[in-house]
Amino acid sequence: MDPIIAALRFQPLLPLWLLAGLGVLAAAAIVPALLRRASGAVLRAVAFLVLLLWLAGPRLVQETRQALPDIGLLLVDRTGSMQIGERAALAEQARMKLEQAAARLPGLELRTVGLPEGGSAGTPLIGAITRALADIPRRRLAGVIAITDGQAHDVPADGAAPWNVGSGGSAPLHVLIPAKGEETDRRLRIVEAPSFGLVGHRVDLRYVVEDLGAAHPAGAARVTIRQDGQPPQLASVPIGRVQTIPVPITRAGPTAVELQVETLPGEVSTLNNRAVVEINGVRDRLRVLLVSGEPHPGERTWRRLLKADPAVDLVHFTIPRPPEKDDLTPLNELALIAFPVSELFQIKIRQFDLIILDRFQNRGILPPAYLRNIAEYVRNGGALLMSTGPEFASITSLASTPLGEVLPAVPLDTEEATVEGPFRPLISAAGTRHPVTAGLPGWQANGPPRWGEWYRRIEVGDARGEVVMQTGDGRPLLILDRVGKGRVALLLSDQIWLWSRGHEGGGPQAELLRRLAHWLMKEPELEENALSARVQDGKLLIRRRSLADGPPAAVTVTDPDGAPTRLTLTRGAPGEEDAVLAATKPGVWQVTDGSQTVFAAVGAANPKEFEDLRATATKLAPLVASSGGSVHWLDPAGAPELRLVEPDAASGGTGWIGLRRNHDHLVTGVASQTLLPPWLALPLLLGFMLAAWRREGR
Numbered sequence: 001m002d003p004i005i006a007a008l009r010f011q012p013l014l015p016l017w018l019l020a021g022l023g024v025l026a027a028a029a030i031v032p033a034l035l036r037r038a039s040g041a042v043l044r045a046v047a048f049l050v051l052l053l054w055l056a057g058p059r060l061v062q063e064t065r066q067a068l069p070d071i072g073l074l075l076v077d078r079t080g081s082m083q084i085g086e087r088a089a090l091a092e093q094a095r096m097k098l099e100q101a102a103a104r105l106p107g108l109e110l111r112t113v114g115l116p117e118g119g120s121a122g123t124p125l126i127g128a129i130t131r132a133l134a135d136i137p138r139r140r141l142a143g144v145i146a147i148t149d150g151q152a153h154d155v156p157a158d159g160a161a162p163w164n165v166g167s168g169g170s171a172p173l174h175v176l177i178p179a180k181g182e183e184t185d186r187r188l189r190i191v192e193a194p195s196f197g198l199v200g201h202r203v204d205l206r207y208v209v210e211d212l213g214a215a216h217p218a219g220a221a222r223v224t225i226r227q228d229g230q231p232p233q234l235a236s237v238p239i240g241r242v243q244t245i246p247v248p249i250t251r252a253g254p255t256a257v258e259l260q261v262e263t264l265p266g267e268v269s270t271l272n273n274r275a276v277v278e279i280n281g282v283r284d285r286l287r288v289l290l291v292s293g294e295p296h297p298g299e300r301t302w303r304r305l306l307k308a309d310p311a312v313d314l315v316h317f318t319i320p321r322p323p324e325k326d327d328l329t330p331l332n333e334l335a336l337i338a339f340p341v342s343e344l345f346q347i348k349i350r351q352f353d354l355i356i357l358d359r360f361q362n363r364g365i366l367p368p369a370y371l372r373n374i375a376e377y378v379r380n381g382g383a384l385l386m387s388t389g390p391e392f393a394s395i396t397s398l399a400s401t402p403l404g405e406v407l408p409a410v411p412l413d414t415e416e417a418t419v420e421g422p423f424r425p426l427i428s429a430a431g432t433r434h435p436v437t438a439g440l441p442g443w444q445a446n447g448p449p450r451w452g453e454w455y456r457r458i459e460v461g462d463a464r465g466e467v468v469m470q471t472g473d474g475r476p477l478l479i480l481d482r483v484g485k486g487r488v489a490l491l492l493s494d495q496i497w498l499w500s501r502g503h504e505g506g507g508p509q510a511e512l513l514r515r516l517a518h519w520l521m522k523e524p525e526l527e528e529n530a531l532s533a534r535v536q537d538g539k540l541l542i543r544r545r546s547l548a549d550g551p552p553a554a555v556t557v558t559d560p561d562g563a564p565t566r567l568t569l570t571r572g573a574p575g576e577e578d579a580v581l582a583a584t585k586p587g588v589w590q591v592t593d594g595s596q597t598v599f600a601a602v603g604a605a606n607p608k609e610f611e612d613l614r615a616t617a618t619k620l621a622p623l624v625a626s627s628g629g630s631v632h633w634l635d636p637a638g639a640p641e642l643r644l645v646e647p648d649a650a651s652g653g654t655g656w657i658g659l660r661r662n663h664d665h666l667v668t669g670v671a672s673q674t675l676l677p678p679w680l681a682l683p684l685l686l687g688f689m690l691a692a693w694r695r696e697g698r
Contacts, residue, residue, distance in 0.1 A: 008675075011057035023052055043692035047685055054681035062671040067107065068664045070142035070644070073132055074098055074112040077148035079123045080609045082178075084149075084269050086635070087615070090178035091147045094639035098145065101642040108142065108644055108659065115148075122153030122608035126162065126623075133163050142644070142659035143172045143629070143651065149615040150177050153608060159622030171660065172629035172651040179615035180635045184213040186264035187272040187611065188223070191242050197249035199281045207275065208242045209261050213614050218264065226258045226588065228599050249281040253524035254534070256601040258560075258588040269613045274560075276587055278601040285313045286521060289344060289352045292318040293360035293391060298497035302358055302387070305513050315344075315352075319365060345370040353521050354383040359494055361391035362401050372402040379406065379484030383520035389494035392458050393417035408481035408490050409460035417460075422453045423471050425493075425507075431468035433547050433575030435526045436480065436515045441508045452504030454495035466528070466547065480519070487520050528575070531555070533591040533600040540583035540600060542567070542591055545575055552577050553593050560587025560602070630657055 012019055026048040033041035076095050082088055095112065102110035115128045129144055141163065156162065164170055190207050197203040211217040217239050225233040225245060237243045247257055260274040288306055292299045295318060306314045345366060349355075355374065362371070378384050384406065391397065392411055399410040411417040426449065431437035442450040457477060465481025465488075479490045499507030519526040530545045544553055557565045569577035583589055589600045617624075617631045624631055630652030632640050645651055645658035652658055 009061045013055050047688035050684045058675040060673045069109045071140045072110045072142045072659045073144045075146045077115045087178040090634045097639040124154045125152035126154045140664050141171045145174045147176045161627040173627040174629045174657040175631045178634045183268040183614040185614045188261045188275045193277040202246040222262045224260045252281045255279045256599040272610045276601040286353045287313045288354045290316040290356045292358045301497040301500045356385045358387045359389045361396040375406045378486035381485035385489045387491045390418045406483045408465040408479040409463040412459045428470045430466050434468045434528045436519050437468045451507030458492040531596040533598045535602045540581040542579040544577045555593045558590040560585045
């Protein structure tokens with residue numbers, strides 16, 4: 001049965017200021033008479049009191065109240081750091097015990113919420129509490145219980161509980177930590193790691209080893225450094241001092257660096273003893289030398305393509321006339337720049353990433369020694385692209401010079417080597433698997449390509465390397481070859497400019513030439529026989545490219561702990577085979593197919609969450625103190641006893657925690673009764689006035 005509460009209330013018949021004025025006048029009239037002990041003064045005072053009391057409107061109000069239960073909030077931290085050791089199990093045991101205890105306490109409602117893993121933001125404990133309290137009235141909030149390891153990353157700087165600020169209440173915060181006490185932890189922290197590095201240069205990686213919570217930190221610790229599967233390097237580094245290591249960037253694409261520090265005796269976890277950094281190697285501005293043997297319509301196509309790329313520094317020379325054609329014009333009247341043969345092909349040749357010879361022929365401009373320099377440049381890792389026309393099949397062909405030793409094909413020694421007539425360039429069987437020509441816009445596997453015809457090509461003999469484009473009768477049109485450490489591409493037609501002019505619908509000349517140039521300069525994404533691995537959304541994505549047409553290959557994946565897994569790849573697009581594997585362990589994953597080995601770096605899923613893995617009360621201590629709460633360690637005693645306490649009592653002690661009673665209620669009914677109705681007030685007033693008059697008349 002709901003309790004009934006009675007209370008005396010007033011409902012004045014006059015404004016308070018007027019009622020107060022009447023009281024002052026009555027006092028001014030009665031007090032002197034009382035002081036003189038005049039006859040009838042007491043009766044007049046009682047009469048005035050009855051009048052003022054009647055005007056004040058006294059009423060007896062009875063309220064029927066329904067008591068409302070107090071609400072406590074139980075927050076269970078389920079972020080990544082709470083999965084270490086037995087923390088999750090201890091937290092679950094404590095949750096069950098507290099919920100059972102709350103069910104036995106009348107007048108208490110305990111609401112339980114979980115704090116899941118939140119990505120890269122760490123543990124937003126206070127924010128989670130604030131959101132959970134949004135639908136709880138502050139006058140009913142009995143307190144907050146947080147089961148956590150104490151690693152909160154959003155504690156207010158002033159140490160004040162947000163739910164108590166401005167509410168006039170003092171709901172306590174009790175922190176239950178699933179550990180025996182303050183713990184120690186060693187971590188390896190990356191201070192500075194560049195995302196990119198120039199190929200051929202070094203970048204600096206800065207890190208520091210720290211011992212957290214240790215009473216006497218060690219003086220030094222051994223760190224193991226691994227880069228892309230190379231033999232590990234060992235270093236002894238002082239604790240707490242930032243270290244710098246140079247990382248050489250030897251190739252384009254990702255370079256994985258793994259650092260691991262030795263275990264600190266007694267530390268809570270070794271999860272943050274390892275750090276993985278992935279640095280993407282990029283080339284500086286690519287230097288390209290383009291030499292056009294003579295002015296022709298296709299010359300502009302090459303220039304537009306290379307000038308459109310902001311990462312390319314283009315040096316372009318056109319030979320307007322052969323040396324034997326001299327019209328005796330004085331040198332001081334020539335407006336042309338002399339061709340710097342010695343500077344380009346002897347002094348600075350190794351500074352170029354790519355040399356393009358566009359319809360260039362041996363007319364005495366380049367002596368044999370310089371042509372031999374170009375051949376050596378290719379063998380030592382350079383890139384050469386030759387676009388040929390009728391000059392390649394003439395007596396001035398570069399195939400007859402020392403440069404011919406690195407070319408993948410030479411023209412037929414016949415007058416019919418230059419073939420005139422319309423034909424449509426096709427992608428060869430090998431070309432459908434090669435990244436330079438695979439999937440070119442306009443290509444159709446089951447029909448003719450949607451691009452225009454060319455009208456001239458050069459007939460060659462046996463070709464080395466890979467023929468990726470051909471004519472309709474299978475004659476080579478574009479040949480790619482590796483020579484020593486370098487690469488060569490031979491385009492046996494000077495008609496690609498027709499595509500850029502839109503002839504018969506045009507063609508993918510820009511995309512083809514872009515891929516061709518990047519393959520020559522060894523860009524990783526255009527390797528035709530390559531194995532790659534990367535981690536995305538917790539999955540290891542493996543891709544193998546191969547020109548060989550055979551059954552899908554198998555790879556061996558080695559996780560950061562050294563455990564191998566054998567996977568058979570699945571055939572995808574032509575020349576591609578793929579596999580996907582869950583990659584949740586942080587560290588460097590190794591993938592090999594027997595001939596190639598690649599590495600992929602996996603950092604911690606939530607780096608901020610794993611920066612400090614200790615169970616500690618230091619971060620939440622100011623918040624607990626300001627709210628009047630308490631801190632308890634769950635192991636081995638388990639969850640403390642749950643009690644309800646009065647607002648002015650202590651809210652926690654050894655082995656117990658208290659949630660405050662708020663005594664909030666809901667009024668379900670109101671009954672009101674006038675204590676001095678007019679029919680009673682008027683006789684009393686007249687009676688006391690008459691008695692006073694008679695007393696004074698004696």
